[in-house]
Amino acid sequence: xxxxxxxxxxxxxxxxxxxxxxxxxxxxxxxxxxxxxxxxxxxxxxxxxxxxxxxxxxxxxxxxxxxxxxxxxxxxxxxxxxxxxxxxxxxxxxxxxxxxxxxxxxxxxxxxxxxxxxxxxxxxxxxxxxxxxxxxxxxxxxxxxxxxxxxxxxxxxxxxxxxxxxxxxxxxxxxxxxxxxxxxxxxxxxxxxxxxxxxxxxxxxxxxxxxxxxxxxxxxxxxxxxxxxxxxxxxxxxxxxxxxxxxxxxxxxxxxxxxxxxxxxx
Amino acid sequence: xxxxxxxxxxxxxxxxxxxxxxxxxxxxxxxxxxxxxxxxxxxxxxxxxxxxxxxxxxxxxxxxxxxxxxxxxxxxxxxxxxxxxxxxxxxxxxxxxxxxxxxxxxxxxxxxxxxxxxxxxxxxxxxxxxxxxxxxxxxxxxxxxxxxxxxxxxxxxxxxxxxxxxxxxxxxxxxxxxxxxxxxxxxxxxxxxxxxxxxxxxxxxxxxxxxxxxxxxxxxxxxxxxxxxxxxxxxxxxxxxxxxxxxxxxxxxxxxxxxxxxxxxxxxxxxxxxxxxxxxxxxxxxxxxxxxxxxxxxxxxxxxxxxxxxxxxxxxxxxxxxxxxxxxxxxxxxxxxxxxxxxxxxxxxxxxxxxxxx
Ligand SMILES: Nc1ncnc2c1ncn2[C@@H]1O[C@H](COP(=O)(O)OP(=O)(O)OP(=O)(O)O)[C@@H](O)[C@H]1O
Ligand SMILES: [Mg+2]
Numbered sequence: 001x002x003x004x005x006x007x008x009x010x011x012x013x014x015x016x017x018x019x020x021x022x023x024x025x026x027x028x029x030x031x032x033x034x035x036x037x038x039x040x041x042x043x044x045x046x047x048x049x050x051x052x053x054x055x056x057x058x059x060x061x062x063x064x065x066x067x068x069x070x071x072x073x074x075x076x077x078x079x080x081x082x083x084x085x086x087x088x089x090x091x092x093x094x095x096x097x098x099x100x101x102x103x104x105x106x107x108x109x110x111x112x113x114x115x116x117x118x119x120x121x122x123x124x125x126x127x128x129x130x131x132x133x134x135x136x137x138x139x140x141x142x143x144x145x146x147x148x149x150x151x152x153x154x155x156x157x158x159x160x161x162x163x164x165x166x167x168x169x170x171x172x173x174x175x176x177x178x179x180x181x182x183x184x185x186x187x188x189x190x191x192x193x194x195x196x197x198x199x200x201x202x203x204x205x206x207x208x209x210x211x212x213x214x215x216x217x218x219x220x221x222x223x224x225x226x227x228x229x230x231x232x233x234x235x236x237x238x239x240x241x242x243x244x245x246x247x248x249x250x251x252x253x254x255x256x257x258x259x260x261x262x263x264x265x266x
Numbered sequence: 267x268x269x270x271x272x273x274x275x276x277x278x279x280x281x282x283x284x285x286x287x288x289x290x291x292x293x294x295x296x297x298x299x300x301x302x303x304x305x306x307x308x309x310x311x312x313x314x315x316x317x318x319x320x321x322x323x324x325x326x327x328x329x330x331x332x333x334x335x336x337x338x339x340x341x342x343x344x345x346x347x348x349x350x351x352x353x354x355x356x357x358x359x360x361x362x363x364x365x366x367x368x369x370x371x372x373x374x375x376x377x378x379x380x381x382x383x384x385x386x387x388x389x390x391x392x393x394x395x396x397x398x399x400x401x402x403x404x405x406x407x408x409x410x411x412x413x414x415x416x417x418x419x420x421x422x423x424x425x426x427x428x429x430x431x432x433x434x435x436x437x438x439x440x441x442x443x444x445x446x447x448x449x450x451x452x453x454x455x456x457x458x459x460x461x462x463x464x465x466x467x468x469x470x471x472x473x474x475x476x477x478x479x480x481x482x483x484x485x486x487x488x489x490x491x492x493x494x495x496x497x498x499x500x501x502x503x504x505x506x507x508x509x510x511x512x513x514x515x516x517x518x519x520x521x522x523x524x525x526x527x528x529x530x531x532x533x534x535x536x537x538x539x540x541x542x543x544x545x546x547x548x549x550x551x552x553x554x555x556x557x558x559x560x561x562x563x564x565x566x567x568x569x570x571x572x573x574x575x576x577x578x579x580x581x582x583x584x585x586x587x588x589x590x591x592x593x594x595x596x597x598x599x600x601x602x603x604x605x606x607x608x609x610x611x612x613x614x615x616x617x618x619x620x621x622x623x624x
Contacts, residue, residue, distance in 0.1 A: 162357075164355055167324075167326050167355075167359070168353075168355060168359035168361070169361075169372075170326075171324060171347075171351075171353050171355075171421075172352070172376055172420065172424065173348075173373055173376040174372075175347055183361055186363050187361075
């Protein structure tokens with residue numbers, strides 16, 4: 001047994017945490033395969049609720065919401081990744097410049113600001129400048145809060161790449177731009193991919209900010225689910241939740257292995 | 267030397283890192299010239315500014331003062347990718363994502379050369395560094411010595427006017443290092459490229475170079491042929507850093523046109539070459555191999571001896587206690603002429619003593 005397991009109370013506390021964290025998820029996953037309409041009594045195994053998700057009366061709403069979520073997540077993660085990559089290059093490769101510390105704080109501050117504050121502030125901002133609420137307002141808000149999440153793995157990766165690689169490229173007659181394109185970006189790629197996937201997931205499951213800045217009649221998956229739950233919980237919600245969980249787990253796992261992969265060959 | 271024969275001229279180069287109270291002077295008024303087609307070494311202890319000077323030549327570091335000229339042209343305004351100079355970096359800087367062949371071809375491709383032409387050059391370089399079989403490998407699949415050769419090949423491939431080598435052999439084991447020294451010299455002769463080779467190993471510098479510059483603490487200490495630097499060290503640092511030597515406080519006996527005659531510990535009087543001392547006292551250096559240990563001369567006692575195969579090191583003590591190091595060649599039958607504790611006598615041949623400027 002490892003030394004940490006010898007601390008008194010280690011096992012009960014661990015089990016308690018695991019149960020609180022994962023038992024609800026397990027219940028949702030198991031009951032999504034429940035044949036009965038009750039969300040607490042087990043009938044028999046069935047895929048009816050998955051069928052309901054794709055072809056039931058609410059399927060149109062969920063499909064539209066899923067498309068919105070996907071489009072916003074891809075667009076927001078792509079934009080945030082481009083911005084975060086540029087920011088990381090400026091912070092770590094451009095030497096010292098005025099306002100560097102302030103920039104660093106500003107990039108990471110959104111991680112610390114309570115989300116509800118950002119949501120209210122963003123809503124007020126869009127109303128103040130008279131910006132019509134709709135898909136575009138969701139996208140803009142998502143890009144902004146995704147930047148720090150994309151920045152962290154990208155900056156971590158870039159920090160591990162020594163400056164002599166770019167110098168070696170310039171020594172071989174590469175311009176600054178060629179050194180970036182042919183040497184630095186390929187070496188940064190695992191970090192960039194990890195940053196993109198993290199931003200993608202963060203955007204995909206955001207509820208609070210989206211709920212504030214979305215226009216009337218426009219839903220993303222989280223807001224659509226919330227709307228459906230308000231009418232009463234049906235097992236088809238569990239099926240959707242299980243599907244989203246699956247996507248999240250796949251993407252986060254991919255992100256993890258990508259960042260691992262990169263660390264090996266340098 | 268004619269001006270056209272000078273490949274690189276380092277003219278009063280200064281380099282200061284930082285500003286204000288935290289600043290540090292890395293290079294202080296360094297000047298020397300490197301001839302075209304020369305194998306030149308830059309020698310100095312760790313931290314003396316060798317890498318900084320190379321980085322200034324390559325364009326990765328700006329000048330704080332002075333100038334660097336390449337065949338008479340100022341380099342200061344050219345970015346690194348516009349200088350016909352290549353570097354073999356101290357840590358090789360191989361790109362983990364490129365194969366050996368891709369990496370070696372990199373420079374030529376950047377210069378806008380066609381695929382076929384650059385492939386021919388890559389093949390030629392691979393043959394030169396004997397890595398034909400490794401063309402498709404990634405750096406992680408190469409040994410240290412092989413990585414070193416790749417770094418050399420990729421720097422040679424674009425046929426630069428000057429090649430800068432920053433302690434390229436320091437990570438290799440002794441056998442491989444000795445072999446690579448010879449190979450480097452051959453490659454330099456074959457290609458005719460001017461090599462500026464940085465090392466902190468004085469033996470390596472003396473073995474490889476035609477001419478060297480010796481640096482310490484950001485200053486040039488001496489500049490000349492290996493023989494000049496060894497035989498006529500300008501100051502105490504150079505005499506100490508290049509080879510082994512004995513230092514003596516000496517009293518000036520006479521200082522006439524013929525030379526300086528000095529008296530050292532134990533009353534030994536010798537003629538010393540070098541700069542004329544100003545005062546009545548000076549510092550002189552006598553190399554261990556310039557002493558003769560025999561039965562005639564200054565009386566001394568043998569403290570210790572170290573047998574080194576080709577020769578023997580004797581640590582002896584003069585009658586007043588001054589320690590002296592003597593190196594005697596082991597001729598057939600001459601070995602171990604003295605044992606620890608024996609009394610012996612020291613004598614010095616003409617031209618052995620050297621007055622040091624500071
Ligand atoms: N970027 C920098 N900022 C501040 N000081 C520096 C910088 N680069 C080098 N120095 C200082 O300049 C001096 C010379 O460093 P340099 O790397 O040129 O030494 P070196 O002769 O190459 O040593 P070594 O044999 O250990 O490689 C050192 O005192 C070092 O601390
Ligand atoms: Mg160095």
